[in-house]
Amino acid sequence: MVSTFALHPKVDPYxxxxxxxxxxxxxxxxxxxxxxxxxxxxxxxxxxxxCRAARDVGIRIAFVVPMRDRNYLVxxxxxxxxxxxxxxxAEAVRARLYKxxxxxxxxxxxxxxxxxxxxxDLVNVQFGPYGVEWSTDGLRELAAEDSAxxxxxxxxxxxETKLQREWIDARYPNGxxxxxxxxxxxxxxxxxxxxxxLRHQECERMAERGVIVSVNTSSNLRLRSGIAPxxxxxxxxxxxxxxxxxxxxxxxxxxxxxxxxxxHAGTSFDEVLTPDRLFETSxxxxxxxxxxxxxxxxxxxxxxxxxxxxxxxxxxEDVIDDASSELDVLLARATKDYVRTL
Numbered sequence: 629m630v631s632t633f634a635l636h637p638k639v640d641p642y643x644x645x646x647x648x649x650x651x652x653x654x655x656x657x658x659x660x661x662x663x664x665x666x667x668x669x670x671x672x673x674x675x676x677x678x679c680r681a682a683r684d685v686g687i688r689i690a691f692v693v694p695m696r697d698r699n700y701l702v703x704x705x706x707x708x709x710x711x712x713x714x715x716x717x718a719e720a721v722r723a724r725l726y727k728x729x730x731x732x733x734x735x736x737x738x739x740x741x742x743x744x745x746x747x748x749d750l751v752n753v754q755f756g757p758y759g760v761e762w763s764t765d766g767l768r769e770l771a772a773e774d775s776a777x778x779x780x781x782x783x784x785x786x787x788e789t790k791l792q793r794e795w796i797d798a799r800y801p802n803g804x805x806x807x808x809x810x811x812x813x814x815x816x817x818x819x820x821x822x823x824x825x826l827r828h829q830e831c832e833r834m835a836e837r838g839v840i841v842s843v844n845t846s847s848n849l850r851l852r853s854g855i856a857p858x859x860x861x862x863x864x865x866x867x868x869x870x871x872x873x874x875x876x877x878x879x880x881x882x883x884x885x886x887x888x889x890x891x892h893a894g895t896s897f898d899e900v901l902t903p904d905r906l907f908e909t910s911x912x913x914x915x916x917x918x919x920x921x922x923x924x925x926x927x928x929x930x931x932x933x934x935x936x937x938x939x940x941x942x943x944x945e946d947v948i949d950d951a952s953s954e955l956d957v958l959l960a961r962a963t964k965d966y967v968r969t970l
Contacts, residue, residue, distance in 0.1 A: 638668040645681035655964035657881045658934035659688040659918040679746040690918045692756035692783045693739045697767050703795045732767040759785040772813040785821045789853045793825035805830040819917040824854040831864040840867045840917045845888045847873035858892040859900045869914035882962040937969040
């Protein structure tokens with residue numbers, strides 16, 4: 629991951645976003661949470677160009693403003709790392725990786741400024757504290773207060789890896805979910821990405837508050853972060869969306885849908901993730917995480933109309949009539965290659 633930040637060239641932000649969003653649209657994705665991270669120019673320019681690209685492609689996005697104010701290099705050891713380096717190397721690391729952010733109040737204010745510039749029928753600007761380990765209590769508290777007063781959504785990563793879980797437990801011995809709840813951070817305006825290492829009681833609390841968890845199946849597998857406890861999410865009533873994150877197996881959302889279903893459908897005759905819940909997750913809850921609206925997934929007057937047309941005839945050309953349902957074929961074969969129209 630270091631190479632992503634340190635070695636990535638300063639490419640045109642509009643071109644980068646337009647290519648990414650076009651590939652998603654061609655794969656049948658109509659709505660996506662875009663967590664902006666690599667700022668090679670200035671954030672305002674990149675936000676404007678990224679949102680312009682989304683509008684030109686025609687895809688709905690949540691533009692998640694990157695927010696962080698601690699642990700830029702490693703957990704609890706930035707200065708120790710820098711002090712141990714050769715002075716020239718330390719200077720190079722500071723220039724490429726160690727970019728200290730604005731004060732928390734300024735970061736929160738910037739989200740409001742970007743929202744005034746970028747919010748539209750296709751763009752929803754959101755608060756984006758990177759994670760509990762990368763944002764201070766003060767930054768998250770300010771974001772929670774502003775979210776409560778404006779209704780603006782928040783997106784945060786937590787906890788994705790085993791090491792993050794260990795750091796969080798050491799830092800918050802009374803429970804980080806209890807802490808987030810105490811400062812008003814947990815609400816139906818919050819989406820957490822991954823949740824691989826969430827515990828049952830934590831899921832119960834988040835479910836009570838209406839928090840959405842974004843399941844990123846193949847990304848977690850590829851990065852060896854673990855497998856999200858989807859059965860636990862379902863049992864406790866947590867709302868779920870699906871994501872592919874930056875490092876999925878590929879950029880095929882339909883393949884991701886099938887992989888998630890096969891991994892979490894259940895064992896033997898135990899049904900856990902049903903097709904109905906799978907499509908609710910991908911078509912309704914996911915769109916809510918992007919837009920804040922809860923009326924997606926229904927083809928009816930007055931509802932948002934995001935429609936993906938698949939070439940079923942080609943996908944099922946060798947299927948014996950009435951031997952398999954359309955749903956069976958979809959969950960067995962659907963990929964971006966069969967997307968005909970969005």
